[in-house]
Amino acid sequence: xxxxxxxxxxxxxxxxxxxxxxxxxxxxxxxxxxxxxxxxxxxxxxxxxxxxxxxxxxxxxxxxxxxxxxxxxxxxxxxxxxxxxxxxxxxxxxxxxxxxxxxxxxxxxxxxxxxxxxxxxxxxxxxxxxxxxxxxxxxxxxxxxxxxxxxxxxxxxxxxxxxxxxxxxxxxxxxxxxxxxxxxxxxxxxxxxxxxxxxxxxxxxxxxxxxxxxxxxxxxxxxxxxxxxxxxxxxxxxxxxxxxxxxxxxxxxxxxxxxxxxxxxxxxxxxxxxxxxxxxxxxxxxxxxx
Amino acid sequence: xxxxxxxxxxxxxxxxxxxxxxxxxxxxxxxxxxxxxxxxxxxxxxxxxxxxxxxxxxxxxxxxxxxxxxxxxxxxxxxxxxxxxxxxxxxxxxxxxxxxxxxxxxxxxxxxxxxxxxxxxxxxxxxxxxxxxxxxxxxxxxxxxxxxx
Numbered sequence: 001x002x003x004x005x006x007x008x009x010x011x012x013x014x015x016x017x018x019x020x021x022x023x024x025x026x027x028x029x030x031x032x033x034x035x036x037x038x039x040x041x042x043x044x045x046x047x048x049x050x051x052x053x054x055x056x057x058x059x060x061x062x063x064x065x066x067x068x069x070x071x072x073x074x075x076x077x078x079x080x081x082x083x084x085x086x087x088x089x090x091x092x093x094x095x096x097x098x099x100x101x102x103x104x105x106x107x108x109x110x111x112x113x114x115x116x117x118x119x120x121x122x123x124x125x126x127x128x129x130x131x132x133x134x135x136x137x138x139x140x141x142x143x144x145x146x147x148x149x150x151x152x153x154x155x156x157x158x159x160x161x162x163x164x165x166x167x168x169x170x171x172x173x174x175x176x177x178x179x180x181x182x183x184x185x186x187x188x189x190x191x192x193x194x195x196x197x198x199x200x201x202x203x204x205x206x207x208x209x210x211x212x213x214x215x216x217x218x219x220x221x222x223x224x225x226x227x228x229x230x231x232x233x234x235x236x237x238x239x240x241x242x243x244x245x246x247x248x249x250x251x252x253x254x255x256x257x258x259x260x261x262x263x264x265x266x267x268x269x270x271x272x273x274x275x276x277x278x279x280x281x282x283x284x285x286x287x288x289x290x
Numbered sequence: 291x292x293x294x295x296x297x298x299x300x301x302x303x304x305x306x307x308x309x310x311x312x313x314x315x316x317x318x319x320x321x322x323x324x325x326x327x328x329x330x331x332x333x334x335x336x337x338x339x340x341x342x343x344x345x346x347x348x349x350x351x352x353x354x355x356x357x358x359x360x361x362x363x364x365x366x367x368x369x370x371x372x373x374x375x376x377x378x379x380x381x382x383x384x385x386x387x388x389x390x391x392x393x394x395x396x397x398x399x400x401x402x403x404x405x406x407x408x409x410x411x412x413x414x415x416x417x418x419x420x421x422x423x424x425x426x427x428x429x430x431x432x433x434x435x436x437x438x439x
Binding site: 038041048052056137145146193207216219227 | 291307308309310311324325326336337338339340341352363364366368373375377409410414417
């Protein structure tokens, strides 16, 4: 059995760890709430943007960004991860989903990575990255989304890829983030929901487009891609802080449990030591008396 | 959005950015610069979708006019609701001129350092110029309305 002094040292180091993880949990909690409110605040923009896309797309267009190309020869996938670790399975699950996605494709896949964890992962596997972005995962700005969006839209427009996907952690709660795959381009997806909505509200007066639907679409779609990425980045940030908060809470709980186990062990060891000393004294006394 | 159905003659205006809804109120008239020039929207305007140019959006409310310096973006009006979707919309009194000027310098520097050998340089140049335009507009609007603020 370890000596009392050894155990004492262990306890104090475990307590120090608990203090650190507890502080990190508090910090993540504050950041989490801020990130969550940003997710909420950005929703009206994203939702209204989709609505506008639908309205313009309804006018019909053969813009490849919307309608797609006949043959898909290459696809691009952008994976959003965090810059820092200590957030449980947050990055692992989205990277695992990315690898599965890549296996499922029958055509070559170009990888784009955002977040240091993702970049390190792909680098470690010697996978080529088309472009990588980092330094903003815990507090993304619209500018950051724009840089990623421009790269992806560019890959599509220059004909290097015929489809663009985004894989990120959809934020559900501090405890739950689910990795999702979303097609960014061609951007026909939002139209699918149009039918139901029209049935509910009845036919609307047709829009007048200035200058015309095609022109608006070609401005709208790249911005739509950026908006989707921004939303994903914000959800990622909220998820990252939430996951870290949860991971740190678990770590703190574990450390506290460990400290109490160690304290028990230390008491036992001390007890054993006392018993041993007493029996030694008793034995010695007996020997003298004898 | 139930308020829309309230009065058929009441116009509403909503200015929305990725960081949140910055304006959501009744309005008498909304003036914005769309693709083919300035548009003044009153209640019961024909449903229209267009782009918004970098510039000013003005919302008349009785005697008052609320002004926003905006980036480029999109414009939609239907059923007495005007929606302005822009990346940035700032009231003149909230514009940080120093910050805007710093951003302009930054853009200038990026333009000077831009590698005109890479295949997508024209796209990047356009994007930086757009960013500079947005900041220049911020400074312009702040100066124009500075005394009122």
